[in-house]
Amino acid sequence: MKLSLRCRVTLSFGAGLLIVTSVLAFATWNLASGYMLRQREASAARQAEVNVRLVEKSLSSPGLDELLAGLTTGPDSTILVLSPGRLVTAGRKVEPSELPPDLVDHPPGRARLTVAGLEVIAVTRPVAGDSVYVELFPLQQLDRTFGFLSAVLIAGTIGSALLGAALGSWASKRALKPLAELNSAAGRIAGGDLRARLPDQDDPDLAALAAKFNSTAHALEQRALRDARFASDVSHELRSPLTTMVNAGAVLRRRREHLPGTAGTALELLTSEVDRFARMVVDLLEISRADQTDDYEPEELDLSALVRHVIASRWRAVPVSASPVTVEGDRRRLDRVLANLMENAERHADGAIFVSVRQHGSVARIEVEDGGPGVPEALREQIFERFARGRPGSRGDDTGSGLGLALVREHVHRHRGRVWVEDRFPRGARFVVELPAVGGPA
Amino acid sequence: MCVGVLLVEDDERIRQALSLALSDEGFTVDEASSGEDALRRLETESFDVMLVDLTLPGIDGLEVVRTLRSRGDLPIIVVTARTDARDVIAGLEAGADDYVTKPLMASVLAARIRALLRRRGPGREAVRIGDLEIRPQEGLVHRAGERVHLTRTEFRLLLELAGAAGRIVTREQLLQKVWGYDYFGDTRLLDVHIRRLRRKIEANPDDPALVLTVRGTGYRIRS
Structure with missing residues (x-):
């Protein structure tokens, strides 16, 4: 899996700062610890020098013990004076055998070593000929300082790495904000909202992109509007001649018996096609109206009452199971949705056999079931397209406008709902409309 | 019964x-x-119903409707080529009783006309609601003793509501009983008529005390 750009920027900011600060911390550590150690050694040497002088004076006097005890700087420091055949010590107990022989045999010397589990600086000095003065300075104090220093440096390094990551995240978010806006605008356009635009950009690099995007979207919107207006204009212009044709047709149809034979058949053909033509124009107008201008007037209504009413008006024989559920919608359009589904069932499956309205969680669901041949998987999307005809198994004398289900989908989408068709057991199809319900489950 | 219709339409073929x-x-x-x-003929002749196209040369359809409404309660159906809400509402606000859109079929139009001319209403007895008195027999409405002029459709709408005696009358029932609509009930048609009715019988049409809205269902009269 490839990491997102934002993720990568965040990581590289974090890693970059981690590297830089750890190099700095490492250098600081080395320099500071070396310097402090050298300082400590120098001061130890100086102190030993002073002590040696004092010891030299009272080497053979019996008060050497007390003198040495007075010279020790703490419970952990040790002073040994090794004379041939005599050993005087003070402070923490250390055996001469625990010290490296090299150091003791060849004074003066200086070394850092661990004696009896304690890190010390050992300083040796020759005293009055053949004696050796050894003083061990504990490094505990310094160790504590080092511990503190390293803790500060590690915390600082980690902190700066986190800061770097946060900075990277923020910077990339800021830098990518126009991209996120572009993405959301493009998504809205793809979803059908042609009014989506990008906000004006200050950055000259992005301004060009935003301007281009907006002009493209504008052109697209204009074109879609033009197309819709054209469809609307065409069907509008067709209305007047159609009114004449439909009514002249009705007059002729009443006098059908005066036109026997061929002329009668031709008249029948003509009038039924004129009627279908009229239906098509009406549906086309409705669908192009749904495309552009909006006279959508939502109100809260009880879907079950609406469904019962539509079914009672024309499909009295169809059983209905309806429980109350409130939706916000346009009554006329929802009437239309159900009527079109019922007509569709009549046309393709000898009519609906069951209609139900129920609330499923947060959606209201209408189901129209028929016992016909069903809709093959491959056509389930397609039948909701405009002028999608020729559903296999449909009758030859199809008199629909070819826009019925397209209108259903159009109206349902306008209500922020969904519509689909599925198999019904044991045979037939089930058309399902889901609309957002108002209020919780009843 | 022979119903006289005046058809006002500028397109000769449609006419x-x-x-x-x-x-x-x-x-x-x-x-x-x-x-x-049309206006000239209506001064001398009488008709039972008028069909008028909204887009006419000269005086347009809306003006004709308005003029006629100021003269009396002749039932008017407007014929419009557009289904835009604005046109329809303008026609109804001007005083039309109903509307049809082109391409209209004569059979549908005939059903509309018959529904409009039906005089039947629930109840024969005079009904009193607050200071409103309805006499179905004479087709008269008085408010605080003063005569209120309602169109035939407004009167039938009021009678349907009054007949339910305070029970809710759904939009569907009203559309069906008053206008003869089976389905595709047009909310605008009902809303505009309720508005017109309130303007005539309510003391304050913006805060109705007689014709009450039942949200999501319909209307009821204060019992």
Whole structure:
């Protein structure tokens, strides 16, 4: 899996700062610890020098013990004076055998070593000929300082790495904000909202992109509007001649018996096609109206009452199971949705056999079931397209406008709902409309 | 019963075809080709119902409707080529009783006309609601003793509501009983008429005390 750009920027900011600060911390550590150690050694040497002088004076006097005890700087420091055949010590107990022989045999010397589990600086000095003065300075104090220093440096390094990551995240978010806006605008356009635009950009690099995007979207919107207006204009212009044709047709149809034979058949053909033509124009107008201008007037209504009413008006024989559920919608359009589904069932499956309205969680669901041949998987999307005809198994004398289900989908989408068709057991199809319900489950 | 229809339409072919088809449906149809022509004829002749196209040369359909409404309660159906809410509402606000959109079929139009001319209403007894007195027999409404002029449709709408005696009357029932709509009930048609009715019988139409809205369902009269 490839990491997102934002993720990568965040990581590289974090890693970059981690590297830089750890190099700095490492250098600081080395320099500071070396310097402090050298300082400590120098001061130890100086102190030993002073002590040696004092010891030299009272080497053979019996008060050497007390003198040495007075010279020790703490419970952990040790002073040994090794004379041939005599050993005087003070402070923490250390055996001469625990010290490296090299150091003791060849004074003066200086070394850092661990004696009896304690890190010390050992300083040796020759005293009055053949004696050796050894003083061990504990490094505990310094160790504590080092511990503190390293803790500060590690915390600082980690902190700066986190800061770097946060900075990277923020910077990339800021830098990518126009991209996120572009993405959301493009998504809205793809979803059908042609009014989506990008906000004006200050950055000259992005301004060009935003301007281009907006002009493209504008052109697209204009074109879609033009197309819709054209469809609307065409069907509008067709209305007047159609009114004449439909009514002249009705007059002729009443006098059908005066036109026997061929002329009668031709008249029948003509009038039924004129009627279908009229239906098509009406549906086309409705669908192009749904495309552009909006006279959508939502109100809260009880879907079950609406469904019962539509079914009672024309499909009295169809059983209905309806429980109350409130939706916000346009009554006329929802009437239309159900009527079109019922007509569709009549046309393709000898009519609906069951209609139900129920609330499923947060959606209201209408189901129209028929016992016909069903809709093959491959056509389930397609039948909701405009002028999608020729559903296999449909009758030859199809008199629909070819826009019925397209209108259903159009109206349902306008209500922020969904519509689909599925198999019904044991045979037939089930058309399902889901609309957002108002209020919780009843 | 022979119903006299005045058809006002400027497109000659539509006028002829509609006239023929409506005659077939049993109406006596008179034609007028302009608003001026229609108003002139209405001064001397009487008709049972008028069909008027909204887009006419000269005086337009809306003006004709308004003028006629100021003269009396002749039932008017407007014919419009557009289904835009604005046109429809403007026509209804001007005082039309109903509307149809092109391409209209004479059979549908005939059903509309018959529904409009039906005089039947629930109840024969006079009804009192607050200071409102309805006498269905005479077709009269008085408010605080003063006569209120309602159109036939407004009167029937009021009667339907009053007949339910305070129970809710759904939109569907009203559309069906008053206008003869089976389905595709047009909310705008009902809303505009309720608005017109309130303007005439309510003391304060913006805060109705007699005709109450039942949200999501319909209307009821204060019992």
